[in-house]
Amino acid sequence: MEKTTKVLTSPSPSAKVTPRTYTDEQQQQIEELRQVQLIAGPQYAESLLLPESDPYSIWERRWLASQGTVARYMRAGKWRMDECKKRIKGTLEWRRSYKPDLIPPEEVRIESETGKIILNGFDCDGRPILYMRPGRENTETSPRQLRHLVFCLERARDFLPDGQDSIVIIVDYRSTTLRTNPSVGTARKVLTILQQHYVETLGRAIVTNLPLLLNFFYKGISPFLDPVTRDKMRFNPDLSVLVPADHLDASFGGEFNYEFEPVSYWNQIIEYAINFHPASSFLYDCRFRHCKIAEDGTRTDWPTDSPAERPGEGSEQRESETAEQTEVASESPK
Numbered sequence: 363m364e365k366t367t368k369v370l371t372s373p374s375p376s377a378k379v380t381p382r383t384y385t386d387e388q389q390q391q392i393e394e395l396r397q398v399q400l401i402a403g404p405q406y407a408e409s410l411l412l413p414e415s416d417p418y419s420i421w422e423r424r425w426l427a428s429q430g431t432v433a434r435y436m437r438a439g440k441w442r443m444d445e446c447k448k449r450i451k452g453t454l455e456w457r458r459s460y461k462p463d464l465i466p467p468e469e470v471r472i473e474s475e476t477g478k479i480i481l482n483g484f485d486c487d488g489r490p491i492l493y494m495r496p497g498r499e500n501t502e503t504s505p506r507q508l509r510h511l512v513f514c515l516e517r518a519r520d521f522l523p524d525g526q527d528s529i530v531i532i533v534d535y536r537s538t539t540l541r542t543n544p545s546v547g548t549a550r551k552v553l554t555i556l557q558q559h560y561v562e563t564l565g566r567a568i569v570t571n572l573p574l575l576l577n578f579f580y581k582g583i584s585p586f587l588d589p590v591t592r593d594k595m596r597f598n599p600d601l602s603v604l605v606p607a608d609h610l611d612a613s614f615g616g617e618f619n620y621e622f623e624p625v626s627y628w629n630q631i632i633e634y635a636i637n638f639h640p641a642s643s644f645l646y647d648c649r650f651r652h653c654k655i656a657e658d659g660t661r662t663d664w665p666t667d668s669p670a671e672r673p674g675e676g677s678e679q680r681e682s683e684t685a686e687q688t689e690v691a692s693e694s695p696k
Contacts, residue, residue, distance in 0.1 A: 363612055363619040365619045366620060366621065367620070367621055367622075367623045367626045367627070368620075368630075369481070370483045370484065370609055371634055373488040374484060374486075374606035374608050376608075377485070377487065377488045377606055377609075378487065379487065379488035379523055379524070380525070381525035381526075384433070388436070388441065391436055391441055394443070395436060395443065395446055395447070396426075410454065411454075412458065418458060418461065418464075421464065422457065424463075425463065426454075429524075430527035432450075433527075434527060434561050434563070435453075437561075438562050452558060453559045456558070456559050457559070460512070462515075463516060465512065465516070467513070469506070469509065470513050472500075472506075473500070473501060473506060473507060473509075474627070474628055475500060475624045476500040476624070477495065478494065478496065478497075478498035478499055479493070479495075479510065479511065479514050480493045480627065481518050481631060483605065484521075484523075484606075485530045485565075485609070486604060486605060486606055487565070488523050488525075489526060489528055489529050489530045489565045489566070490521035490522060490529045491530045491531075491532060491605065491609070492514060492515075492518050492529055492530065492532070493532050493534060493611070494531060494532070494534070495533075495536070496535060496542050496544060497536055497538040497539070497542050498537075499542040503544075503548060507548070508552070508555070511552060511555075515529075515555075515556075515560055515563070517631055517634075517635060519563070520635055527562070527563070528562065528564060528566075529563060529564065530565055530604075531564060531566075531567050532568045532570065533569045534570050534571055534613075535569070535572045535573060536570075538573070546583055549579070549583045549586075550586050553587065556591075557591055564594055565594065566594050566604070567591070567594050567596070568597075568599060569596070569597045569598070570597075570598055570601075570614070571598075601614045602615060602616070
């Protein structure tokens with residue numbers, strides 16, 4: 363198999379994406395929640411959405427209107443409207459503080475240099491695959507590590523093909539040691555973000571090559587796994603059944619002999635994000651207008667025609683906010 367540095371950005375021809383279907387009653391509930399969020403009267407909507415004069419308002423509205431957002435929160439809330447409102451409100455408040463769609467690439471680039479988190483390929487259902495390899499840890503524990511993970515989750519959602527609304531996470535513990543494995547505390551923060559603010563985004567979680575020495579780690583985080591997440595976890599499954607051979611990494615017995623090269627990988631991910639793509643977090647509204655990324659990681663083309671202050675702009679502001687954002691993630695409403 364010839365080695366390649368090319369990132370796979372679309373599903374294998376053999377993959378089959380099956381769009382979700384809803385009953386008439388469920389579809390009515392989805393529309394009810396959507397209308398409550400976006401166009402209903404002032405009693406609820408104005409208390410939930412930022413005013414249009416706020417610089418972050420357009421990003422917030424774009425997220426609410428993006429593919430499958432409202433339906434995901436209905437499923438997560440088990441179709442109980444009060445619970446669905448509570449969940450989507452909690453995520454809106456978290457996104458206003460954390461601004462995941464405005465994380466400058468250069469802020470987190472150092473975290474990508476060893477390939478500890480790689481977005482590459484799709485499973486048999488057309489879900490983007492996010493590989494996590496704790497053994498490649500290259501930085502000390504910090505809020506930036508979580509920022510990098512969130513950045514990768516946003517990019518994974520960019521990769522979603524039409525009709526698909528979830529991703530696959532493969533955690534490969536090969537070469538992982540006690541020193542490189544994340545702490546239980548860090549894992550709890552990751553679970554908080556994933557379970558509360560990327561609801562119904564995880565389609566399957568696969569754990570491979572877990573050494574006996576780290577069994578305690580999963581025992582430690584088990585109490586913080588909600589039943590839905592736990593049901594999606596698989597330990598050491600046959601990946602050839604779940605991922606097409608042409609998308610399965612050669613290290614797992616597949617035909618995709620990917621060779622990680624940090625500069626090439628990063629450039630491909632960023633280029634994909636700024637190219638024309640209807641699900642991209644770097645694009646906005648139905649015109650899908652492109653944005654540009656400056657060398658310092660800030661955007662030079664924003665979804666606003668006003669001279670208002672651009673959200674997240676300025677390295678001093680980002681540095682002062684970053685230290686607080688991990689705590690915000692763990693303290694968001696449940």
